[in-house]
Amino acid sequence: MTPQLAIFFVLAALAVLGALNLIIQRHPIHSALSLIVVMIALAGLYLLMGSEFVAAVQIIVYGGAIMVLFVFVIMLLNAGVEERTNVSKLAGVAGIPLAVALLGFLAAAIARSNESAQAGVEAGTLANTKEISTMLFKDFVYPFELTSFLILVAILGAIVLAQREKS
Amino acid sequence: MISFLNANATIIIYLVKIALLLFIVLTVNAYLTWFERKVVAHMQSRWGPHRVGPHGLLQPLADGAKFLLKEDPTPAGVDKFTYFLAPLMALALALTSIAIIPFGPEPLHILGRDITLGIADLNIGILALFAITALSVYGVALAGWSSNSKYPLLGGLRSSAQMVSYELSLTMSVVGVLLLAGSFNLRDIINAQAHHPERGIFGWNVWPQILGFFCFFVAAVAETNRVPFDLPEAESELVAGFHTEYASFKFAMFFIAEYTSMITVSCLCTIMFFGGWLSPFPASWTFTHYLPSVILLPFGLWVIWDGIRYETIFGRLVLPGIGTVLTVIGIALAVPQLQFVNEFVQGPFWLLGKIFVFLFVYVWMRGTLPRFRYDQLMSFGWKLLLPVSIANVVITAFAILMWGAR
Amino acid sequence: MVPTSYYLILSAVLFGLGVVAFVFKRNVITIFMSIELMLNAVNLAFVAFSQARHQSDGQVFVLFVIVVAAAEAAVGLGIIILMARNRQSLNVERVDFLKL
Numbered sequence: 001m002t003p004q005l006a007i008f009f010v011l012a013a014l015a016v017l018g019a020l021n022l023i024i025q026r027h028p029i030h031s032a033l034s035l036i037v038v039m040i041a042l043a044g045l046y047l048l049m050g051s052e053f054v055a056a057v058q059i060i061v062y063g064g065a066i067m068v069l070f071v072f073v074i075m076l077l078n079a080g081v082e083e084r085t086n087v088s089k090l091a092g093v094a095g096i097p098l099a100v101a102l103l104g105f106l107a108a109a110i111a112r113s114n115e116s117a118q119a120g121v122e123a124g125t126l127a128n129t130k131e132i133s134t135m136l137f138k139d140f141v142y143p144f145e146l147t148s149f150l151i152l153v154a155i156l157g158a159i160v161l162a163q164r165e166k167s
Numbered sequence: 168m169i170s171f172l173n174a175n176a177t178i179i180i181y182l183v184k185i186a187l188l189l190f191i192v193l194t195v196n197a198y199l200t201w202f203e204r205k206v207v208a209h210m211q212s213r214w215g216p217h218r219v220g221p222h223g224l225l226q227p228l229a230d231g232a233k234f235l236l237k238e239d240p241t242p243a244g245v246d247k248f249t250y251f252l253a254p255l256m257a258l259a260l261a262l263t264s265i266a267i268i269p270f271g272p273e274p275l276h277i278l279g280r281d282i283t284l285g286i287a288d289l290n291i292g293i294l295a296l297f298a299i300t301a302l303s304v305y306g307v308a309l310a311g312w313s314s315n316s317k318y319p320l321l322g323g324l325r326s327s328a329q330m331v332s333y334e335l336s337l338t339m340s341v342v343g344v345l346l347l348a349g350s351f352n353l354r355d356i357i358n359a360q361a362h363h364p365e366r367g368i369f370g371w372n373v374w375p376q377i378l379g380f381f382c383f384f385v386a387a388v389a390e391t392n393r394v395p396f397d398l399p400e401a402e403s404e405l406v407a408g409f410h411t412e413y414a415s416f417k418f419a420m421f422f423i424a425e426y427t428s429m430i431t432v433s434c435l436c437t438i439m440f441f442g443g444w445l446s447p448f449p450a451s452w453t454f455t456h457y458l459p460s461v462i463l464l465p466f467g468l469w470v471i472w473d474g475i476r477y478e479t480i481f482g483r484l485v486l487p488g489i490g491t492v493l494t495v496i497g498i499a500l501a502v503p504q505l506q507f508v509n510e511f512v513q514g515p516f517w518l519l520g521k522i523f524v525f526l527f528v529y530v531w532m533r534g535t536l537p538r539f540r541y542d543q544l545m546s547f548g549w550k551l552l553l554p555v556s557i558a559n560v561v562i563t564a565f566a567i568l569m570w571g572a573r
Numbered sequence: 574m575v576p577t578s579y580y581l582i583l584s585a586v587l588f589g590l591g592v593v594a595f596v597f598k599r600n601v602i603t604i605f606m607s608i609e610l611m612l613n614a615v616n617l618a619f620v621a622f623s624q625a626r627h628q629s630d631g632q633v634f635v636l637f638v639i640v641v642a643a644a645e646a647a648v649g650l651g652i653i654i655l656m657a658r659n660r661q662s663l664n665v666e667r668v669d670f671l672k673l
Binding site for chain 1: 574575578579580581582583585586587589590591593594597598600602603605606607609610613616617620621623624629630632633635636637639640641642643644645646647648650651652653654655657663
């Protein structure tokens with residue numbers, strides 16, 4: 001058990017437990033906190049793989065901006081605990097084993113696939129940021145400019161949607 | 168036992184470094200509160216704490232004891248998990264950001280091992296610091312919300328909205344420095360300013376990036392919720408903002424988190440804009456290497472002289488003792504046999520000196536400036552600071568294109 | 574050295590948990606968060622493949638996915654705020670008629 005494998009299992013367990021907690025918790029703020037834990041665990045996994053820039057961007061943008069937005073909206077709307085509704089028992093009894101079986105088949109298929117999926121993931125040799133930025137500004141410059149336009153549209157949309165009606 | 172230490176040497180060195188740095192940071196925090204109270208008091212023509220220990224030097228210990236021993240009530244109706252998580256998160260994130268800062272250029276050579284000054288030398292140093300700043304919004308927002316009371320909720324929402332808004336200008340104003348240095352690594356940023364050692368103070372980043380420096384400093388003061396941006400936690404406005412419902416130890420955690428982020432911001436300002444551990448004098452002026460001794464010796468003698476005539480007996484014992492220690496260190500750094508120690512001390516001396524200057528500027532602003540109203544604060548952040556920092560990026564990029572980075 | 578398939582299995586598990594959360598939860602904000610979880614699972618798969626092949630395309634695509642997720646979260650939460658204002662409830666089972 002190399003140290004990297006041990007760290008992988010710890011972070012993977014953290015991510016899965018966070019995702020399970022998102023489902024189990026009844027108050028949306030606790031689900032949001034669990035999702036933040038998942039994102040930080042994933043950032044750790046990216047760091048383990050050697051993509052430090054993506055890890056930092058994941059924490060800054062996802063964990064520090066998008067989830068803050070979620071937390072703000074939950075606070076502003078005063079979202080309370082979820083009510084119990086009548087989910088059919090059959091769905092629980094039959095659904096969960098089926099879902100587990102589906103996941104098991106998927107995992108087995110991935111694990112048994114061709115050798116390239118068995119190759120280890122090691123840390124990259126070139127500086128990760130330099131590589132990504134070269135590619136972003138040379139090959140992908142058009143999508144990059146488009147995403148800036150997309151963000152502008154999203155800002156305008158969010159402002160228009162959340163305005164108070166002029167009454 | 169020795170072989171056990173030798174085998175796990177790297178981990179043990181890390182643990183010792185972490186423990187030492189934590190101890191030092193917490194002590195500096197405590198004495199920063201003393202320093203702030205003294206300086207603000209003297210600016211207001213009064214003495215600060217001067218009864219607890221000579222010149223009030225034991226006041227932080229008294230405050231610490233108070234925080235530990237006071238009753239810690241939990242208000243009714245709070246969301247227990249979030250209420251306990253918020254100060255923990257704020258403190259943990261603030262203390263983590265100290266781990267990334269490098270404290271000296273040369274490693275310490277002890278027992279055949281090289282120990283670098285600084286815990287983690289990350290290739291994405293600045294980016295990791297921004298990540299920690301981005302996450303620290305949660306401490307404030309969750310504290311305000313979980314307190315189940317209207318003043319903390321309003322204070323928490325306002326404070327976190329302010330932090331999120333000024334985060335943008337903070338990150339944008341640093342891009343100019345990154346363009347000049349070509350790397351996120353903090354040591355590389357300092358080394359890029361050491362490119363022309365004969366320029367001394369004029370080689371620092373603050374001259375080409377003066378706009379960026381002002382944007383960064385203002386945004387950082389707003390991020391740490393200090394005067395003049397401390398409306399969300401000012402006493403006359405919102406009781407105490409997001410930490411109203413927090414009592415002794417949890418309040419102390421927020422307090423320590425705030426002062427630690429002040430220290431981190433001062434460290435970042437010196438590293439990115441003021442040359443970090445570089446001396447302001449040109450490298451050829453080697454006589455300036457005696458400056459630590461020149462400062463410590465008279466200061467130690469003055470402490471002795473002041474201590475001998477102090478009012479209380481305890482002061483008359485302790486202060487001359489401290490003074491003699493400082494004098495001895497000052498003399499020791501000047502003797503020729505210990506010059507290698509003096510050379511080693513140069514880097515951290517300048518770094519700590521500049522950090523001290525920035526902390527003084529923080530405290531000075533606290534004693535002098537009135538605070539912004541909330542809408543003035545938000546419009547300043549979005550309408551003035553963000554366009555100026557973006558303009559700084561454009562101008563810097565253009566200048567580098569025309570004249571090269573160095 | 575961690576085999577790529579481990580990362581892919583983790584990504585599949587997270588995606589599946591996102592789908593379960595999407596189907597079974599009734600609070601619209603939690604449903605939205607499960608969408609973000611699914612996007613994160615996909616990001617993990619992208620980065621794993623990108624590092625296995627030593628190319629950076631996957632990681633650039635991850636940046637685009639993060640940006641699009643941010644834009645979508647902003648607009649989606651705006652719509653949720655409107656929904657909460659008009660129907661005074663965040664329960665998706667109450668939003669089943671177009672008419673208020």
